[in-house]
Amino acid sequence: MRDLARRPAAEIRAGMLAILPAIVAMVPFGLLLGQQAAAKGLTPLEMLAMSSIVFAGSSQFLAVSLWTFPAQASALALAALLINLRHVLMGASLSAKIEHFGWLRFPAVHVMADEVWAVGERRALEGPLTVPFWFGAGLFLFLSWQCMTVLGTLLGSLIREPERFGFDFAFPAIFIALALGFWKGWRTAPVMAASALVAVAVHAAVPGAWYVVAGAGAGILAAVLAAPADAEVRP
Amino acid sequence: MTIDPHNLLAILAMGLATYATRVAGLFLAGRLPRTGRVRIALDALPPAVLTAVIAPALVEGPAEAVAGAVTALLAFRLPLIATVAIGVAVVAGLRAIGW
Numbered sequence: 001m002r003d004l005a006r007r008p009a010a011e012i013r014a015g016m017l018a019i020l021p022a023i024v025a026m027v028p029f030g031l032l033l034g035q036q037a038a039a040k041g042l043t044p045l046e047m048l049a050m051s052s053i054v055f056a057g058s059s060q061f062l063a064v065s066l067w068t069f070p071a072q073a074s075a076l077a078l079a080a081l082l083i084n085l086r087h088v089l090m091g092a093s094l095s096a097k098i099e100h101f102g103w104l105r106f107p108a109v110h111v112m113a114d115e116v117w118a119v120g121e122r123r124a125l126e127g128p129l130t131v132p133f134w135f136g137a138g139l140f141l142f143l144s145w146q147c148m149t150v151l152g153t154l155l156g157s158l159i160r161e162p163e164r165f166g167f168d169f170a171f172p173a174i175f176i177a178l179a180l181g182f183w184k185g186w187r188t189a190p191v192m193a194a195s196a197l198v199a200v201a202v203h204a205a206v207p208g209a210w211y212v213v214a215g216a217g218a219g220i221l222a223a224v225l226a227a228p229a230d231a232e233v234r235p
Numbered sequence: 236m237t238i239d240p241h242n243l244l245a246i247l248a249m250g251l252a253t254y255a256t257r258v259a260g261l262f263l264a265g266r267l268p269r270t271g272r273v274r275i276a277l278d279a280l281p282p283a284v285l286t287a288v289i290a291p292a293l294v295e296g297p298a299e300a301v302a303g304a305v306t307a308l309l310a311f312r313l314p315l316i317a318t319v320a321i322g323v324a325v326v327a328g329l330r331a332i333g334w
Binding site: 179 | 237238239241242243244245246247248249250251252253254255256257258259260261263264265267272275276277278279280281282283284285286287288289290291292293294299302303306307310311315316318319322323324325326327328330
């Protein structure tokens, strides 16, 4: 088993097998993202550029839902930064396990989607995380994501009147489900309530995507204020 | 098959911001606080951002508000794709009856 694990081809195959269920689960979301992007007027080539340069599912959904013409680069970048801050923690946890990658660490983190990180961390529990395993999983997901999202833009432009079928509600529905995935009992309630109230108020008063930043800031403030006092004094 | 320069700029800015979060972890490993205010703020970030994104869309009308509430209840019980499918069906149904 150990000898087998050292062979690059076997490691690539193991990485691809580990990520396969995540890829299957992502097919409808990739198609949906492409369809929504096409509805906003983005071209297949722009979708391909976003899926390769950004390659972060939830921030791409967020960006497409906020997209305006001309695109607001600063607001979109700030929103992407905020929603992807969790990558800092994921990368910090992964850091020691990919130290032996050398300079390959820098391209390696670009393919660190949530799912790739998860299978990499799981692999690291059983033995050393190898370069072929990591890129086998990471590049497989990376290339599949380009295919799904671009295919979505090509198919999506065929759908007329998406509101009639409620397709425009797919985004809010996905975000509700994703947000509640972070539900940690009732202490999450003040975070979401503060965020929702401030976002609705700023959305009504200020044009552009700034309501996301304002709402998120209010939610974080609520989390810090609602936290038990002893959490602040501990190192 | 074209790329609008404004769109390309926005994509590059998003890409830079996202890569910064991915590479920062390599340099910050072991230096991030595991307790305290910073950790509480980081933990609250994803639900706070996601809630801020959707909240205005849910107060657009009664169909969106009702479908949003249904989706939230289902999200605790059902897998993501089933929750989204039912949420979309509820909003389409309510709009069809004129809500």
